[in-house]
Amino acid sequence: MMKRLLTLLLALCMLFSAMAITAHAEDDPYFGRFDEPVTVRVVVNGADSEDGSWTWEDNEWTREWLERFNIKIEVMWNANTDEAYNTKFAMAMLTGELPDLLVLNQKQFRELQATGKLADLTEYYDNNIYPYLKEKVLEAQPEAAQQAAFVDGRRYALTTSGFGTVSRSIFIRHDYREAVNAELPTTMEELIDLGKAFVDQGLAKYAFVLTDKVTGSGYTDMQAVCNAYGAYPGLWIEGEDGKLVYSPTTENMHTALDIYKDLYDNGYIQPTFATEVSDNVTAYIKNGEVGILPSDYWVATWPLPITTEDGSVIDWDMISVPGSETNDDFHVQGTGSAASITYICVNAECEHPEAVLRLFNHTCSVNTDPDLQQTDRFHTVKKEDGTEISVHMHNPTIRYWSVPNVNTLTGWAVKEALDGNTQYLAEQPHYQQQYDNVQKYLAAAEAGDKDAMKASWGMYKLFGGVGSIFYNFYELYNNDTFIFDALTEKSEDYDRLWGALTQYENTFYVNYICGTENTTFEEFVQGWNDMGGALLTSQVNEGR
Amino acid sequence: MANETVVEKEKNLVMTRNRQIRSSPVEKLFTMLIYGILGILGASCIIPFIHLIALSFSGSDPIKAGIVSLWPIEFNTDAYKYALDHPAFMRAFGISVGRVIVGVTFSLSMLVITAYPLSKSKEACPLNPLFKVLMIIAMLTGGGLIPMYLVMSWIGLTNTFWALVVPGMLSLWNCFMVMNFFRNVPSELEEAAIVDGANSFQVMVKVYVPLSVPVIASMALFTGVGHWNDWFSGMLYMARSRDYPLQTYLRQVVTTPNFSTLTIEEMQKYAQITSKNNQAAQIIIATVPIMCVYPFLQKYFMTGLTLGGVKG
Amino acid sequence: MTSAGAGTLLPVKRHKKSVRTDYMLCAMLIPGFIYLGIFEFAPLFGLVIGFQDFKLSTGVFNSGWKGLDNFRYIFTMYPGFWNIVKNTVEIALLKLCFGFTAPILVSLMLHEVTNSTYKRTIQTLVYIPHFVSWVILAGILRSMLDPDNGLINHIIKLFGGAPVYFLGSNSTFRGVLVVSDVWKGFGWGTIIYMAALTGIDPALYEAATIDGANRLQRAVHITLPGILPIIMLNLILSIPGILNAGFDQIFNLYNERVYKTADVLDTFIYRLGILDSQYALSTAIGMVKSVIGSVLLVCSYKIAEKAVGYKVF
Structure with a gap:
């Protein structure tokens, strides 16, 4: 009797917990829908469409977000050149009219964090970031880049670095x-x-x-x-x-x-x-x-x-x-520097930081996760006249969440697949995609189809096994031939001096090669040091 | 009225001197030399534009080979079709036209209504000395970009069309020019109007403005060209790139982006919008409105600018 | 010069009766006062940035004070600053020299032209460059001066010369700056002289002709003195511009190779302030520049008043 009662109770428990799980699914921390409409304000570094066929507020991405998450995108402003974007962003910081989603450099991050303008993302990071994004993208960054997101043990940013095993x-x-x-x-x-x-x-x-x-x-x-x-x-x-x-x-x-x-x-x-x-x-x-x-x-x-x-x-x-x-x-x-990390932050005044993260989850899953790969409608769309437009560029937030060094890894995976070890292709959608491209070229070459060869030539050169660009990088990386920027943190006067120093450096290169000025290399080094290079060198060595 | 007199005078002058010219061979040579030099100078001012027109109608291969000079090679109108079929370009063009019309209207109203009282004695308008001192201080100082932006933001003009036309509405130097021009209008006409019962605003509108067409037309052209050619405030104050005026839009066409951050699609698009004949066509279209308007206003320059700026 | 046409028709009488205050006139100045307050004086408080350790996020009101440190840094430590000052003054002086004389010479020549159609055509043509923005002109110049397939170098090659790399060499870049600046402005500059020339009494020419003066002599002894006051005035009034070497032009034409001879205060302030976000430093330099400019402005206006009796205000 007791046993039957227990069984019943157990069954009831299971039923309830099953119901709880169902209820929870609607409250999915990664892809759940908001009951009330939520607005996310963004700024975009890119021009509006040339032909008026789409807008930053109304395109494949934003329509999906509205339907799926009940999130509406409000574009505060956009800019058509980098120069315009930088000027406008500086002005936005000045007036405090900041968007909910902020993409910052180190200097901006520190300034805004110090004045309390950035949301504390510690809990949100634990609860609301899609595991794939967390594991394959954010936590695959070099340690220095990951640590940069924290101030006093609290996380204020998602950080990505441009570190890459990519060279000429x-x-x-x-x-x-x-x-x-x-x-x-x-x-x-x-x-x-x-x-x-x-x-x-x-x-x-x-x-x-x-x-x-x-x-x-x-x-x-x-x-x-x-x-x-x-x-x-x-x-x-x-x-x-x-x-x-x-x-x-x-x-x-x-x-x-x-x-x-x-x-x-x-x-x-x-x-x-x-x-x-x-x-x-x-x-x-x-x-x-x-x-x-x-x-x-x-x-x-x-x-x-x-x-x-x-x-x-x-x-x-x-x-x-x-x-x-x-x-x-x-x-x-290689590319990237621990000192030039991109900080992706959320405005402290934003009521729903998890809404911003939800957009990231979606973008990332569409672009990278092999299990959650969506339809092609977020990549390219065929227009009526047969031309293709690439839709992924219409994403007004973060257009890519690239897995660090994904291209170099693809170089390796495709080479393995060409050698018959196709089991790695399933690990990343990118692997399979590029493998298919390489196969297309090989097929076209066999058939002697010039147009098809031309179309896939580039991808073949990039990923086509031994001797391809990215497999070369993979080998160079394994041979320890890559060297990366050793600077981990910009010192106090770094930003102030760096612009002028770089300019001086480039001007010297050009003049030296052309012989338009008789500055010797020694004089250049002296000049560089005098301009503040010596100061920076001592500063960046202090913290070590 | 004032304008006619100057033309009249010039004619008299030329006629007088015509009578004097004796056609000695040296004089003839001298004349030919002057005509020749002026001809070359005049040509130098128009040839670059003819070259540009030739480029805009040429095929891309001859342009790259550098063989297009003053006549199109492989004549085609693709570049113009491209520009005119291009909603973004045409929209920017329209915004610029609107900006010029509104901006010029605002500026002229402001100029006239401010310059008129200033042209009167300080007994009639006791605020004049104060205003002039403030104007001079304003001419000597400037806060710079950042404070200006903050002010614009506080009064709510940023991200609106008005940000393009309201600041700079009152050019102080132009105001002095108009003021000096007004001063040269004979007071008898004004007195006659006052006797007829007109107040000072009516006097200004009915007597002064009609007499000041040369200076007003010149100012209209100045401010109009200024608005047409300005790109910076569009970039700074317009929220959306689709609301940029033409010159701000053209910056996208003439500047080079950072190639390493572009995707393949973006690069192809860039290659298309920056091809030399498209560039040339867009520049030509951007220059045409000014070329159309200015010959009509040209006749006013001489009286408008000099009488305003330099008192007799 | 005489006043507007109507003035010559009606006798000018200056009435001495006392004038009553016209409140409507005062009211008409109100928009002007508001404008000056908002757009000219309100931004002036921003000059405090130059004395601050200014940060965007803390803004004008909360940034720490640095006293004169920013100024000290620029004048004593900033590399290449004095070279930039030197460039600015040199370029401005060069432009002044040529840009100032060219319109005078052209006016004198135009004055000799008796065929009025020819004269008007030339006048229309030479005004054109004044109306085109430097953004566009720079594009045109770049394509025309291209060493490989530019129009100018085509002509040079036609005459057997070696192509010249105008925009990329420190020895020719300033030449391009000066010539293109003069080219853009000389036509427009003639307007004021042409107007002055119409004011010269034809009787003077007649008298001189009777005395047997040839055309050159007439030009030197009658025409030139006739416009001399305007020349003087123009010269004096262009002094304050000595620190403005032409931002739009240089910004659109220069490249790293010619920074040494072409970088001027305004381009430097822009790069420093906007591209490098050194707002405090760039404000400080801007302030120094406008102080010097103001002093020159006041001086030159005083000289204008004393020397040629011209009152700007």
Whole structure:
């Protein structure tokens, strides 16, 4: 009797708890719907649509959010250029008219946190962040980036760093290389000679092309050559004495600059690079005026590939940045710095911080989580006239929650899959997606379909197994060839001085290469130190 | 009225001198030289625009090859179709037109209503000396961008169209010009109106304003061109980029974004909106309204500007 | 010059009877007072930023005080500051020299033109550049001065010269600044002289011709003296602009390669204030600049009053 009673009770308990779970599902902390409409105010760094077909308030994302979460998006303002965004955001901080969702840099984060303008996210982080986002994105960040979110043990931000095992790659025009009958270079010296050979044989007009941004343009800049000689533009590195030193002020930079100066003096670089914008580079590439591009990976998808008149793709070989014969300081520099973390925060006056987090949960799940992958409607939409518009750019909050180093990891996963180990592809939607793209190219190549080859050429070059850009990065990373910014925190005077110092540095590079001024490298280092570089160097070394 | 006299005078002057000119060979050469130099100067002012027009009608290949000079090569009107089919561009254009119309109306009303009392004696309007001192102080000082923005925010003008037209409504220097022009209007006309029972506001509207067409037209053109060419306040005060005036919109077309943060789609879009012939076409469309208006107002410049600025 | 046309038709009488206060006139100044208060005087309190350890989040009212530290820092420590001051003054002086004489010469030439259609056409053409924004002109200049396929270098190559990289070299950049500035402004500058020239008594020319003066002599002895007061006045009034070397123009044309010769106070203040968020420093420099500008303004207006009897206010 007692037993039956217990069983009944147990059954009742189970029933209730089952009901409780059902009730709880409606109160889902990650994707639950609000009973009352909730408004989230945002600011957007991007122009409104050119053709008026969508707005930041009314698009695929916001409609979904309204329906699913009962969350309405209010756009306080948007801007069409970075310059406009930065100016307007400064003014917003000034007047205190801040949005609910704030994307800040270190300086802004500290200022706003100190004046109590940011919401304490400690509990919300524990309860309301979708586990996938938490585990794969936020907690996969380097330790320094994660710790930056806390002030006195309380969390005020979600932090993401730009840390990435991504560096420059060398693109070499295959037909030119065949024409000069050369092997793929294995050292930087060989690469430079190859570039000269292209010009000397009348194939290309220039060995390398540069633009007004000689470092950090990504399109095509000095970084690869600098790296080969152990110089790292923009990076603080640990010197032999263990102290931080700004890499461009070391003698290695001098070596790299001399190489460019020599190329420039002999006409191997455009005489007018200092006023050329990235746009011009596209023309040089398309006209075949340059056969070597030390560039960022995305060049593979735009402006490459280029085609010949009969429509076939002009092939480019790719190698990772080679070291130098004469200098063994060689590393390739990765992106990101613990000192330049993005802080994603919520306004202290926001009544529902969990609403903001819900938008993140949704964006992240759509973009990354293989289990929760949604339909394509958040990526691209076909219009009536057949053209595709990419919808993911219409997200007015955080457009991507990228898994750190996802591309490099994809390079590895696709290579494994091509070797027959396909089991890893299920770990990330991105793996499978890129694997499919690579397969598309291989199929097209087999069928000799030129258009299809052209369409998937870039993705093949990025992820297509051994020798692809991201597999190269994966290998470099495993060989410890990557070097990262050693600066962990901006010192007191850092922001105040850094702008002027960077400007001085870039101006010097350009003038040194062109020989427009007779400043020697030693004078530059002296000048840099006098301008406050010495002060910063001592400051950043103090905390260590 | 004032304008006619100047033209008349100029004619007399030319006629007088015509009579004097003896056509000695040296004089002839001299004349030809002057005509030639002026011709070259005049051409130098228009050639860049002709070049731009040629670019806007040319195909992109000849532009990249740099062979387009003053005549289009591979003539086409795609760039104009692109601009005119482009709601964002046309909207920005419309906003600029609206801004000029409203801005000029506001400015002129403010200028006239302020300059008129200032042109009177301090017995008639005892506030004049105070106002002038304040104006001079204002001309010598300036708070800068940040305080100005705070003020605009407090009075609620930020994020509204009025932020584009209200600040700068009263240009102090222009006000002095109009004031000086008013002073040169003979007081007898005013006295006649007063005898007819008009108050000072009516005198201003009925007597002074009609007599001051040259200076008012010049001021209208100045403020209009100022509004048309300004891009900074659009960027600063407009909340939405779709409400930007044309020049602020064009900044997006002429500046280079940071390529490393762009997605592939954004880069393609960028490549399209910044192609040289599209740029040229948009610049031409942005310049046309000024070119259309100014020849009509040109005849007023001479009297309007000089009599206002420099007293006889 | 005489007053407006009507003035010559009616005899001018100055009445001496006492004038009563006209309250309507006073009322008409009210909008002006409100405008000055809001848009000219209210923002002045913002100058305190220059003396503060200003932070955006604490704002104008709560930021800590720094006294003259910001000024001291700029004048003694800020690298390259004095070079920027030097650039500013040099560029402004260059522009003044050429930008000032060009309209005078052109006016004198236009004055000699007897064919009125030709004269009007030229006048219409030379005014045009004045109305186009520097944003647009910079775009045009960039494409015309391009060393590879720009129009100007095409012409240079046509005559067998080597292409010149105008915008990228410290030796030519200032030349471009000055020439383009003069080009934009010379036509507009002629207006005031052309007006003055109409005021010269034709009888003077007649007399000179009878005395056997040729055209050049007439220009030097009659035309030039006729507009001399205006020339003087213009010169004096352009002194206060000596620290304004032309923000819009330089900002739209310069690049890192020519910072050494082209960076001026205004471009520097912009970069410092907006792009680097150094609001206190940029306000401090702006303040110094406007103090110097004010002193020059007051001085030049005083000189104008004394030397040519012109009263601005």
